[in-house]
Amino acid sequence: xxxxxxxxxxxxxxxxxxxxxxxxxPPKVYNLEVTPxxxxxxxxxRFRFAMDYSGAWSDITxxxxxxxxxxxxxxxxxxxxxxxxxxxxxxxxxxxxxxxxRQGIYPLQFRVLVKDSxxxxxxxxxxxxxxxxIGRLDFAGFEPSSHSVGGCFGAEKIVSLKYVAYDExxxxxxxxxxxxxxxxxxxxxxxxxxxxxxxxADGNVIEQLVETPVRMRCKAxxxxxxKWTVKASDAVGDSGxxxxxxxxxxxxxxxx
Numbered sequence: 001x002x003x004x005x006x007x008x009x010x011x012x013x014x015x016x017x018x019x020x021x022x023x024x025x026p027p028k029v030y031n032l033e034v035t036p037x038x039x040x041x042x043x044x045x046r047f048r049f050a051m052d053y054s055g056a057w058s059d060i061t062x063x064x065x066x067x068x069x070x071x072x073x074x075x076x077x078x079x080x081x082x083x084x085x086x087x088x089x090x091x092x093x094x095x096x097x098x099x100x101x102r103q104g105i106y107p108l109q110f111r112v113l114v115k116d117s118x119x120x121x122x123x124x125x126x127x128x129x130x131x132x133x134i135g136r137l138d139f140a141g142f143e144p145s146s147h148s149v150g151g152c153f154g155a156e157k158i159v160s161l162k163y164v165a166y167d168e169x170x171x172x173x174x175x176x177x178x179x180x181x182x183x184x185x186x187x188x189x190x191x192x193x194x195x196x197x198x199x200x201a202d203g204n205v206i207e208q209l210v211e212t213p214v215r216m217r218c219k220a221x222x223x224x225x226x227k228w229t230v231k232a233s234d235a236v237g238d239s240g241x242x243x244x245x246x247x248x249x250x251x252x253x254x255x256x
Contacts, residue, residue, distance in 0.1 A: 027053040027060065027112045029123040031090065034108075038129040041072070041101035041168040045128060048092045051084050051112075059115040065095065067108040069130060071170050072101040074204045081110065100170040100206045103132040103237035135167030135174040135234040138207065140248035142216075142228075149254050152218040161197065162211040163230050163248060169237075170203035174245060177210070177232040187217055187226030187252060197230070220254045227251055 032049040039045060053060060063081040073079070075098040084091040108125035140163040147157060165174035179195040182188045188195065197212040216226075228250045233242040 024053075024055045026120045026122050027051050027114070029110055029112075032123065032125065034125055034128065037127070038131065039097060040131050040133055041097060041099040044094050044096045046092065046094050047081060047125070048090060049084075049110075050088050050090050052087050055114070057086060060112060061115055062113040064111050064113070065108050065125065066111050067106050067125075068097065069102045069104065069106060071204045072098050075100060077101075097130065099168045100203065101130045101168070102203065103130050103169045103173075105129050130169070132173075132234075132236045133168040134243060134245065135165060135169070135171075135232070136246050137174070137177075137230060137232055137248040138164040138166045140164075140228070140230045140250035142250055142252045143211075145251070146253035146255055147216075147218070149220050149223060149256055152254075154218050156215045157218040158213050159216050159252070160211045161214045161228065161230075161250060162209060163197070163250070164207055164209050165200040165232065166207040167234065168206055171200040171205050171208035172203040173235045174200050174232050175235050175242065177230060179214075179228050180231050180247075181227075181229040183227045183229075184224075187224075187228070188215070216252060223256055224254045225251060226253075 029049050029051050035046050047065065060083055063083055064079045065081055066079065068077060068079065077098045078095055082091045082093045105127050107127045110123050110125055112120055112122050114120065140161070143160045143162060163177060165171045165177070167173040177197040177199065179197065180193060182193070195214065198210050200208040200210050202208050230248045230250060232245045234245050235242055
């Protein structure tokens with residue numbers, strides 16, 4: 001190894017050691033208050049705290065809260081936290097947890113952004129709980145919603161049974177949609193009850209229109225109104241537990 005290259009390696013090592021020795025400790029957050037710690041989707045959370053930092057205060061370029069539900073972030077929930085105006089000065093930020101927000105316990109943290117440095121997580125904010133809000137069926141209906149008795153020549157007719165699932169934790173929390181009753185009997189062709197319907201698949205929206213092709217009895221001796229009762233269940237987060245939603249009734253007509 002040449003003498004020049006050896007000296008270059010020594011200088012680089014000394015510079016690295018000097019930089020490491022001058023590295024500042026991360027900012028320190030204290031007097032932290034988070035209220036409330038239990039919310040429904042759509043409600044606000046207030047963060048209040050003070051902070052110390054041994055470097056230049058102007059080097060702190062931002063603070064953000066991390067760990068919120070992914071679907072509330074997709075809905076546009078803001079994560080920026082107000083930076084205190086100076087050391088020891090309290091700062092306050094209110095963040096609205098937009099719908100949908102998945103049920104669960106979320107251990108939040110603050111990430112402080114410092115000039116020319118990667119974001120550093122300086123403190124655990126503590127957990128907040130997003131409550132489970134029971135989902136519901138807002139609508140059920142057929143498309144088309146009727147047919148003519150005289151204009152139907154086959155034994156059955158395929159129509160689309162639609163329903164709207166609504167859940168503030170995410171539409172896909174509404175599960176196991178099914179037809180449990182057809183009144184009067186005979187409107188459903190060949191399929192046993194309960195008739196399982198398609199599930200909502202989108203957890204990033206609070207409501208979703210879902211449709212399932214079903215076989216409707218085609219021929220009728222006279223005009224008739226069939227009422228199909230649709231029920232579903234609400235998933236309670238990842239607990240494996242469920243509870244029933246409301247029922248919705250879809251009506252189908254035969255006419256002359």
